[in-house]
Amino acid sequence: MHATVLNLAIFIFLVVKAPLVWGFSFSENSRSERLQNYLNIARQEKLWTDPQWLALGHYEKKYFSYTSPFTEGLFLDADGAKSPEKELLKTIELLYGENDQKLQCHYLARAQWLNQILRIDSQDILPCEERQAWKKQLNVQGVSLIFAASDMGNASSSFGHTFLKLINPENAANKDLIDYGINYAADADPREGALYPIKGLFGLYTARFTLLPYHQKIREYINLEGRDIWEYNFNFTAEETDFLVNHLIEMENARAPYYFFSDNCSYQILKTLEVVRPDLKLSQEFQYFTIPIDTVKKLTRVPSPLFVSRKYKKSLKTDYLESFAKLGVLQKKALDIAVTKLSIPDDYELAPLEKAQVYETAMKYYSLQAFTTNKDFDNEKYQLFLKRAAMGMVAGADYVSKPEPPEDSHDSSALYFGVGQSDFKSKNITYTSLKFRHALHDLEQQDFGTVAFSQNEMAAIEARYLNTDGDAKDFHIYKFTVLDLINLNPVTQLDKNFSWKFRGDIVNNMETFTDDKFSADIEASGGYSFDLALFERTRVAYLMTARHWKTSINSVGPELLLVSRLKRDLGFSLDLTYFGQRNSTDFLRARSKLNYTFRKNFDVQLAVENGINKEFESQLQLVWNFIL
Template sequence: MLKRLAYLALCACAPLHAAPTFDDARLKQLAAERYWIALGHYETAKLGGWRSYVDDQRFFLAADGAHHPDQELRATVQALYAPASLGNKHAQCVFPARTRWLREQLQLSDLPTPDCQEYTQWFKDVSPHSAVMIFPAAYLNSPSSMFGHTLLRIDQADVQSNATALLSYAINFGAYIEGSDNSILYAWKGLMGGYPGLFALVPYQEKLSEYRSLENRDLWEYRLNLTPEETGRMVEHVWELKQIQFDYFFFDENCSYRLLELLQVARPSLDLTSQFPLTAIPTDTVKAVKQSGLVERIDYRPSRERELLERAKPLDAGEQQQVLAVSADTAQLQSPEFTALPRERQALVQDAAYRLERYRANGQERDPARSKRSFELLRAINRNPPPELEIERPGLPEDGHQSRTWQLGLGSRDDRAYAEYGLRMAYHDLNDNAYGFPLGAQIEILQLKLRQYEGNDWQVQRLDLATIRSLTPRNALLQPWSWQVAGGLERVLGKHGDEVLVSHVNGGAGGTWQLADDLLGFALGTVRVEHNNDFSGFIAPAAGFNTGLLWRNPLGNLSVEAKADYFTNGEVRRSLSLNQQWELFRDLGLRLSASRDFSKLASAQNEVMLELKWYQY
């Protein structure tokens, strides 16, 4: 509002160009065009009419432009004829994409010519020619990165021939956070729309360093076949969105959804956003972009963590200990233990030690002692260089299973037969098809399971709001923590031999170890807080453990787990479970589950279920 008042005041101080009169039907027709709708980020409102995703009145020139594309178009046409003396504040300078399109559609040959110095210099600096969609893979230890992320790199004309991608710019959309919210608060506010979302154009080198180094995430680069003209249209619109706020939600109005809107501005014939009415998981949006025919080439950049682990992979236990010794003290390069190694093994140890030092330095203030060690290791590497590091490209993330899952199971619990019906909104658990996903990663959001027992006895079996598990293996060089957190409703054994629906929040931390190829073992200490009508207190805390094995086998994924909760009120609850999934197709799996539950409140119960899982967006 203040922006519009200031703009009108400036206009009043100088004579206006006379705006021509346009046919009202023609203006309404233009306001309904797909390109104008894309420029205003409009969607059909639930009760009819329009609403814009933009949550910032500075973006609109009409009083109710957020809900009336036709009024915003008329206000824009009038503003284009404001006096040229407004300079950088002129509508033509603030809204170059709108200006270009309206000039073409209405043949506006008599517009004033303000000096848009700021925009002209900015566009010249960016010099857009082509675009690359960047997908930093999922990273469970960062709440903002659990589902992956997408951004756009804008390349100049000579980037490919000169290999100067690091000098390009990146278009990024993300939550704007003031202060230092902790991970739990960040996740909650991101789910509930507690942060505004902003577009930013930043040097690509900064984003590359952030994702590959600081967050240890692999990067996938999808070169798009946008023409220079289409890329320029998209960058024009990014200028219009400078410091303009949107609502931001993790699951739908997020980085990926906003970038799909930009691609529709670049090429108006695309229809990408309509495919995501409920959620916009980054991998799903990458699939949509690929299926639209926009992708012409895919490149892979491994993270520093992956490079370190691949370099250390051929080293035996003794050589890995040498890596730790040499990285801590470069004088160990002259030790008898190191010099006794064959020259080619020394080269591998030196290189792994240098990579370990650089990995540890990520996000840390400069340490002169560490810098000196790194320099000495580089000198040693130059004297005895290792073979080039070759990293096998993992499966494409967009080729993994779809994110939403429908479930149909038939089973028996203590001789009572049942059918179970389930829906999970997103998007992967430990036993799902692991292609394109890291082994030991689980993110489940909004999962509902209903059971129908014999006699048409229906009950809610569980409602998971969120279940997140990160089982990252530890090794001699890296010692990451494994952790899990979950919350929702679930059935547990009750006093009268039946199952009681309880609400709970639980979490845990511990370690995971690589026992063999594709075999992980894990052990976590856990805590749980539960509201149970069978308990005298309103809530009951418990401590316990969760341990098990996860095996990636020729049929699919097998997990074996043992869990226990020891409540402060004396209740002890334990369980053993086994799950094996057969991967029939990428988006179809068959899972066998067996479990035995123990409780001090009731006798032990056994359960077996065969479940069909259909992955679909």
């Protein structure tokens, strides 16, 4: 009996004390076994091929393998950016192994997905109280996509910009400015001059996600840069919204090369949305160019709607220019006086509506100036407000324009199918043509969704088949356009905006029908443009133009460019340039184009132009706009 009790006591002692002596415990073995079980399940199920895991790493399919552009701050395995398998196994090992499990509190989205799909034991899940407390304070209950209109004065924003807004319902109505925005952008400095677009083209900038107060972005875009804002509210569930926030937390240290035209803000926003809904796969539709306005269109065209609402915020500049454009000649003179004297003299014979419009335009001008100059004009606005208030209600003075949403504008890429006639070496020939334009917009096309009275043509190529007699070579590459940009920023009587043009072509100046001869054709212009009260909208520009073409011809001279929206669907331009030429005969170049939009994304264009040797060319084209 005593021996039995003694043996039992010794056994209990060994069970309790032995781990302290031998250096292991049953609980540690249990964690190790559970980890091995998690790894076995991952291998058996090949979870690294799961669309959700690929989305979490922002992986892209490259032929027979996957890669991620994020080269630092995201992956746990040394080869994680190139191997979803290694990254998954390393993630499981570090999040649930014998090491410090606090990585779970950084990789919240990964942990949330793995907890569910691997059925992680509750003993291996950290509560992450600090992170959860921060998320509770942030109180994100919804997400919106923000589209900022294009800015022709900024190379990186010439196609617009997109970012996300995190919605706290406590900031409803007019308090939404204290929400937060999620922006993906390059750590770049526009003051680098010519290096800025070059480095952006070749991915020499590093980009990252940042959390910024929404009012800061609104101030930057609407007040300082004069860019309108469109907000699209997603229909994400509470669980999807929470998962998105978790993913954004784990992306806070991630860095990737930034390419202005491909792997840019909009592309990575699409990749982020695919984390919430991997079946979207919209990023796969943008292989070479990712144009922000095109991503908005793609998101609005998915079979199952993603958005529940849309809101528009007008910039101070747009508001002012719209009011200014409504003023007549006498009203514009009165506006000069109102801004300087803060009152309109009685000898200006203006109707009550006309006078009210002048005062309201003057107040909008000072609101714009307050932000662009960072000066205080509250007193001026108050004095003008008193004058306007003294007039009481005036019918028609509160007119508000109804802008068309950017997703309803024509698509960015285009094919031009044309027939034309041209003089060549004193011969009249006809031809058929095919042109491809990668982006974005012709001057005469409908311009809502982009900068008014602008042109943004990039990466275009045109081929022609000449109808000639004999054994001539009939097919020719006619022209390759690198850039063709026009920005007619109007002068008002209160500010002197600068208008400019730039075009860079490689043109086939063939000497005969059989010999191709390519040379650069570069043209740059600068000057001022003004709004005219003609048709729906009309703007005329007075420019000085310099041109280098046909290898050795250098020209300079004045240019008059008239652009008009005759009707909503009908655009017209007339361009007259007198070239004084250093080593050739001076000549007047006259060209004109008429664009009729007969259906969304379909236009008919008629263009005529004269050449240096009394040549004349006319062309009729059918234009099909689409998203590449």
